[in-house]
Amino acid sequence: MAQTYASNQPQGFENHIKNVAIVGAGGNVGKFITEALLKTGKHHVTAITREDGSNVLPAGVNIAKVNYDDQSSLVAALQGQEVLVITMSVMAPPEQQNKLIEAAAAAGVPWILPNEFGGDPLNYEIGNDIFLGATKKKYRDYIEQLGKSSWIGIACGFWYEFSLGGGPERYGFDFKNRTLTLMDNGTIRTNTSTWPQCGRAVASLLSFKILPDNEDDASPCLANFKNKCVYISSFTIGQRDMLDSVLRVTATSLSDWKVTHTTAKERFQSGQEELRKGNMAGFGRLLYARNFFAESNGNFGATKGLHNDILGLPEEDLDEFTKIGIQMSEERPPY
Template sequence: MAQTYVRNRPRGYKDYIKNVAIVGAGGNVGKFITEALLKTGKHNVTAITREGSSNTLPAGVNVAKVNYDDESSLVAALQGQEVLIITMSVMAPPEQQTKLIDAAAVAGVPCVLPNEFGGDPLNTEFGNDIFLGPEKTKYRDYIEQLGKSSWIAIACGFCYGFDFENRAITLMDNGTVKFNTTTWPQVDRAVASLLSMKIFPDNEDDTRPCLVNFKNKCVYISSFLIGQKDMLDPVLRVTGTSLSDWKVTHTTAKERFQSGREELRKGNRAGFARLLYARHVFPESNGNFEATKCIHNDILGLPKEDFDEFTRKPRYTFPHAHAQN
């Protein structure tokens, strides 16, 4: 397909995103993305919320109440929206995202950011091992099949292995395998920066980053490329402790992954978190997507961050940063 330029668009066309709808604007992910979008001053942000929801929403956001069993209410809420951002718990009913994608297609929403904020969604082997990949692929494929919207996925990695409350560390493969991880503030800035880009280049000579460059692709962002062992000194420094104050357990990523699978088979859902994080540090295929993919930090104008600063409140600033059992 030939490249589209601003000069080819209809008279009066505005080459920027104005109207953004977000599902989960009161949640851990959506709340801060919403605030970052509002802070740019460039977007009208609408929170799509379930009828009867009592979630507290950021000031300045519009609200559209919907009934997920009534497609017409979803379509009405998405009319005129240019981007739909979906942020939901992985435990949310799977048909909920399907209904949103269907409604976005009917309403003619050009772009959907599906419920993907974690590891590399295009790493098929990794996705299959953690059980999330096939489901996420299904949603991306469905968006393309409907042919009304495009998708953009966000890969931001994970942070794990430290139980701050109980001062326990589980080091896998001596903690030397490096992986990409991103703070929530960095994720929020990335989404806001992405949606503040021009949509199309002006002409053949315009090389500035444009939103169309990411159509049906993944945006890779990272705050730190770091291993568990690299994290240890900052953790001790910030907590004012020494290594002797912590319980250190040594294992391999593959052993921990298998133990997580066994726990999950027994019905212990904590096993899922264990296998998820362990799989991210397999020595030969892991969460270091910086080694195989293009990190988009510079294109998005993301700042450098200080690890000590975010270690002080890991539970609130890192995706999936919590204790593992």
């Protein structure tokens, strides 16, 4: 297919994104995406919320109330939107994202960022092992099948502060009891991102031009990422790096901690066993452990490269977000 340029578009074509709709604008990562979009001053942001939604939304956001049992309300909310950003729990009803995708197609929304915030969605080996890959692919395929929108996936790895402070089934840390389950001596590195970095990445991406101006224009644009992934990372680190940061932040020494050693594969298998027993904590255990396998892990930056520089993302302070993760562990029970 021949490259399309802004210079050969019909009169009146505007080569930038103005109107962005977001599902989950008051949620974990959604709040940071919404705030970052507003901060650019380039976007009108609309939060798609349930009629009975109670989340506190950032100031400056338009609100569109919808009923997921009434598809016409979804279509109406998405009229005139250029991008639909979907952020929701993996536990959300699967048909909910389908309804949003269908409504976006009916409303003529050209771009969708599906609920892809996590590991590399194109790593089908890991995706199959953690039971999420096929489902996420189905949503991307459905967007292409309907033929009205294009998707862009955001591969950011696990959220660092959320994962560090979320209990021992994630990155292995139990701050209350000062214990750590260390996999393969903690040397396997993975990509992990903070919520603010995810927000900045989406805002920067949606601030790109939509199309190159002409054949001589090599600046980044949305068209470069059509039906592809954007790869970002705050830190490329292993459990040992996290531990070093934890020791600095807590002013403790290794002797203050009880460290249990295992392998990522053993931990993955134990997670499978717990899940088979009906213990959902086993899912979290296998999900995280799988990304620390020595031969195939969550370090997509090593195999795919990162788009941090293109997006203008800053370097972050690991200890700052380690502190936030520890605070999160104290403020709410792990889940």
